[in-house]
């Protein structure tokens with residue numbers, strides 16, 4: 261973390277007004293010896309005040325946030341805000357351009373690349389820029405994820421359990437303000453390479469979302485994303501709360517724990533789900549059958565829920581291999 265970033269931009273984060281540019285990530289390749297990868301960035305500032313980073317495209321196949329933040333980047337004006345909003349609609353730009361979870365340039369997952377490396381591969385350089393340049397000059401970050409191509413989620417927001425009770429309370433209040441139909445706390449989150457861990461190291465509040473998924477955008481997911489972002493920005497003091505967004509809708513507050521909350525395929529084949537999103541399940545209940553289509557005379561393999569809970573995430577593609585996540589649960 262001591263090395264200085266190699267990523268350059270014309271954006272002056274302390275200047276008032278609206279600035280649009282690219283983070284220029286040096287990338288010397290066959291077709292472009294002195295080239296750079298463009299990562300679009302919009303910075304809006306209107307005097308001192310709360311400083312918020314809005315990110316999407318951390319995973320390139322999660323499109324709800326990319327659309328919501330692109331619309332916001334296009335429409336938001338400095339006079340509508342107090343403080344500063346930085347918008348990165350395609351944080352891992354090569355992955356987002358390819359519509360893939362991981363970057364096709366280096367194969368890496370941005371959300372497993374923090375704190376990153378100033379002199380590393382492109383994804384590591386992006387992670388390093390976010391953690392060493394952007395997060396330290398923000399008070400809060402909202403990282404808009406969804407299930408991507410391989411998962412469907414209930415529309416939800418999540419935070420991780422912070423060791424700092426004050427920061428946890430503030431993150432919890434932002435999550436409540438976002439008012440997604442579901443929200444949960446990842447208890448005992450040990451992943452140190454994710455954006456929310458980077459935010460924790462920088463001492464700032466982080467909110468994540470899991471807004472549907474399946475590698476597409478639905479009107480409902482987008483409505484929840486856009487409304488939630490406006491409400492969260494209002495809660496953080498950046499914008500006024502619009503009367504149309506003022507009504508608080510029903511929201512279920514839940515928890516997600518460790519391994520027993522997840523169901524994995526133990527064999528290869530085609531997956532037949534026996535439950536759907538929002539179903540309440542019991543411990544020992546059969547979650548899915550894995551059909552051995554190559555040897556159809558064999559019995560299917562059963563995947564079971566290890567505990568009771570509500571299904572909040574389900575796998576999309578039919579074909580599975582041992583180790584693929586089929587479902588995960590949350591509890592009230």
Ligand SMILES: [Zn+2]
Pocket residue numbers: 318319322405406408
């Ligand atoms: Zn994601």
